[in-house]
Amino acid sequence: MSYETKIISLKGHRTLLACYSLASRTSHKWVVFLPESGSEFRHGDRQELVGLIGAHMSKKYNFLVINKPGVEADHVDKKVFEKSFRHEKRIQDALQTLKEVIPPKDKIHLIGYSEGAYNTPVVASKDKRIVSIAMIGGGTRGWLKEELSNASPKEKLSYERAIKNIYKKPKSKTRWNGFSYATWYSYRSDNTLRALKGLNIPAVAILGARDKVIDLKAAIVDLVLVSERKPIQVHIFGDCGHHFTKHWKPVSRVLSRFLSEQERK
Incomplete structure (x- = not known):
């Protein structure tokens, strides 16, 4: 499947490879994906978007994946990857990429998985074009x-x-x-929870009841308490751990419904 790439220059003489594909040249709506902490390369093509939010909804959105610095299609520079694996840099790198790739007046739906999920609320608090967030397999505490x-x-x-x-x-x-x-x-630090409390945009959190990576109990309590004052949905899959290996289709359906709800507003 076709996709486009853009090299993003970052602070500290670093770069990352942003990969994206367009629903159409006239679309002004984006789904942006912040990946997990691993070094897997993602192409940002239409097929990846279909797997994330379903075939029907994918027709409506441009799609951008913010790959990690040091991660390329056929190579990982471990030194650059490690140098960039810091919370502050992840936030700065995401914001710089959004600024360079997405036009100023377009709307962004930000989706994060694992490490990306921890960072979505923080990024959203710093870019007002982000109109909703989705957090998959992310906790709320340090x-x-x-x-x-x-x-x-x-x-x-x-x-x-x-x-x-x-x-x-x-x-x-x-x-x-x-x-x-x-x-x-x-x-x-509890950056995720702090940022969530300050947001007023729709959010959905998707968790696995058997997740042993995050502090699941704290995350559920935090999300439920915040949802009493903020527009946050919480979905928990009972037979699922951190990696959602056999559950991406149900996750995709939740994301599709969530985006559909935003379309109707």
């Missing part, structure tokens, strides 16, 4: 808090020690539980 909350009784003490070390060496590239100290430290 990552270190969530790791400690999910730790088993046997793991608690070692996790507490590791977290103390992260606070002592916040710029270290030493790795713990899959990420560098610097990455963990950058995601230590």
Whole structure:
């Protein structure tokens, strides 16, 4: 399937590859996808959009994927990828990409998965063209808090020690539980929850009841409490973990309905 690419110049002599496809040359509505923390390359073509929001709704929207710095179709620059794996840079990089790719008066529906889900409310709080957000498999609290909350009784003490070390060496590239100290430290705050509380745009959160990656209980409580004052929907799939491996079609249907509701407003 055809798609277009644009190299986005970022702070710190970095770049990322934005990939997008148009519903038509006259469409002014976009679905923008912020991917998970991994280094998989996405093309931003129509087929990917169909898989995300369904065939019917995909006809109405231009589609943009903001790939991670260092991630290309056939290559991953691990040094650049790690350098960019910081909360502040993820937000800056997304905002810069939206500014360069999407015309000023167009409307944006922002969808994030996993790491991307944590960042969607923060990005939305800084770009007023974003008219709705969807968070798939994302929590609401700082990552270190969530790791400690999910730790088993046997793991608690070692996790507490590791977290103390992260606070002592916040710029270290030493790795713990899959990420560098610097990455963990950058995601230590409750940025997602704080941003959600300040938004007044429609939002949908999609969670797996068996998710062991995020602090699921805290996320559900936070989302329900915020939904009492803000337009937030919460969907929980019972037989599903963090990766939604067998559940993308139901997720797609939820997103399709959510976007359809926004169309009718």
